[in-house]
Amino acid sequence: METHQTQLLNIVRYQLFGGDKPQTDDEQLHAILKEANEQTVFTMVFPFLRNTIIKVSPDHFSKNNELFLGNVMTNTANFLEHNELHALMNKHGIPYSAIKGLASAYYYPEASLRDMGDVDFLVNEADFEKAKSAVQSIGFTVDHGDSEDSLHIAFNRKPRSIWEQHRSVNGIPDNKAGELIKAETDKIIETSVTVTLDGATCRIPDAFHHGLIMLLHMISHMTSEGIGLRHLCDWAVFANQLENDEFSDLFEKKLKSFGLWRFAQIMTLVSIRYLGIDEKEWAHNEQIDEAQLENVITDILSGGNFGKKDLNRYREIKYISNRGESTVDKKHIVLQAFDTLNHKVYSDYKWIEKRKLLLPIGWVAEGGKYAGLLISGQRKSKNTSVMLREAAKRKDIYSKMNLFEADN
Secondary structure, eight states, X not given: OOHHHHHHHHHHHHHHHOOSOXXXXXXXXXXXXXXXXXXXXXXXXXXXXXXXXHHHOHHHHHHHHHHHHHHHHHHHHHHHHHHHHHHHHHHTTOOEEEESHHHHHTTSSSGGGSOOOOEEEEEOGGGHHHHHHHHHTTTOEEEEOOSTTOSEEEEEETTTEEEEEESSOTTOOSSHHHHHHHHHHTTHHHHOEEEEETTEEEEEOOHHHHHHHHHHHHHHHHTTTOOOHHHHHHHHHHHHHSOHXXXXXXXXXXXXXXXXXXXXXXXXXXXXXHHOOOOOGGGOOTTOOHHHHHHHHHHXXXXXXXXXXXXXXXXHGGGTSOTTOXXXXXXXXXXHHHHHHHHHHHHHOHHHHTOGGGHHHHHHHHHHHHHHHHHHTSSOOOOHHHHHHHHHHHHHHHHTTTTTOOOO
């Protein structure tokens, strides 16, 4: 971990949980702010450094202050739009629950510390088309995802509003654990609660379902393009609010049956070690050592929010997990690449899936498409050896999490 990253973690720790005020190196200010932006925690970090930047680097203050104010405006608009969502769904009699953004901000010591993105909300399948029409009635148009097999529809409205209407939670694996998880996520809307936060009234998941959504969301992105520090902060503030017995009673039995208990322990121990949340007895596991925690935080910081720092992350996916899946096993990355290729062939050419002897034809077809992308410049081929090394490293980290392997 680099010096500016350590200082960034200390600032985030202080802003969220207090304690001793951290010291920063004036020469690291620009690196800290750049990292904060890439990790989507800029709005939390800039106020801490504001006065120092004015003194040390007044020429750079204006640009960073402009970015901060822009984030504040975006966050404010996002809160108001959650209020708008609540009023819209109530008007049309549609049960719903907002997920992720405002639901995560609810657990922060100050909601304004959480950088906001889209307005994400969940509706029942029976209400999906009705909700779509309601959203379009207030000026939104469909951007993408308008198909029966899509997990969500993305809407946009000028100048910069983006809403995502979900029919299911992403990150649910296609296996026995996934069946158990799906039965639980089907209860999100009926168990949701109404809250008012910074003037916005909205329905959000209850504590158990919010925790489950966060775990699935982190795994889904971590095992593909990667998660940023914001995701870890979301989990840290949530886990920190629940007492040991309360968390164990609420989560342990079910998460063990889902194969998510070890992952919850790992992310909590990372939060204790690097963000300074309270010790949690339930999180300690003799099979999880300091080296594993260091690998996880390094992986988070290396990729940035949704892989913002390293575009190779998207290329690495095929060597880590099967296409569209969040499970990560222990097979070699070359075997994983072939496994992922086969899944892609079956997805793109349904007739081959029924006649597996024709699989080599699919390999040739996919290879031809890839070659076409390279020739056209739509796909870059560079730093392949580095990419393979990083993919192997990431696969090793995730495989040790035993994701979706039931703990009986």
